[in-house]
Amino acid sequence: RRVIRRVMVYARQLGLHDNWLAGFIKEFINIYSDAYPELESKSVLISINDEMERFIATLDKGIKEIKGQVTKAGYVTGSQASVYYQSYGIPLDVTTEIVNGMDGEIKDLQDFDKEMEKHQDLSRTASAGVFKGGLADHTEEVVRLHTATHLMNAALRQVLGEHVWQKGSNITKERTRFDFTHSEKMTDEQKSKVEELVNSWIERDLTVKKEVMPLEQAKQLNAIGVFGEKYAETVSVYTVMDPKNGEVISREFCGGPHVEHTGVIGQFKILKEEAVAAGIRRIKAAVS
Known part of the structure; x- marks a missing residue:
């Protein structure tokens, strides 16, 4: 995100049009x-275009504010520069370039680092709201919800696209809370489709199988995991499949535990879907 924003700031300074970057990326x-075959995934351009659209709306306002401050006072403080970065995504060197171009000056530059440290501390506190994973316990209710969460992940990738990756989860007896990569609010139709898929897989009483294998073998089998997670050379993989025809519904890196067959899970229902951070959505769901 920082790289994209820096490119856009400099492109704006050079007078390039807003869709220049997308053409360059293509x-x-x-x-x-x-x-790098993975570059052909549509999710690459989707992510870049989404970031550009969000940033364009604030970039001009930020540049205008910097110029207004220099016109009024002849300088920008380090503290103000940190606000331009936090609020508008404008890096310090770009702010400095704008100020110097207007024969202004940067005062109290050391305050920029101080304010950024405060901001990072607040960000670390806020990031605790994005769940990194974990089961509350290994009771029957939690285990059933855990397997339902794997089915939901597979359904989300079918309905929304393969740009969906798990970013974290938290499962208790009452509900599963699942964070995933997606930039838009889900429609009611999409949520209904996810529910229908999950419940159809539950009704088919699919087999849930655990295997321990080398990491490379798991990757060749297209097993998926938590986005950005580092895995050991030997991994545990859970596969949900139809024993009648061998159809694989879900295959994920996971330590378990899970039910042995999906028929015992119960009725799956999405309770809530919301944004948790830029490009990350959260679903709360339950089974009954």
């Missing part, structure tokens, strides 16, 4: 897709 993908 050309970059064309050049490097043979070496």
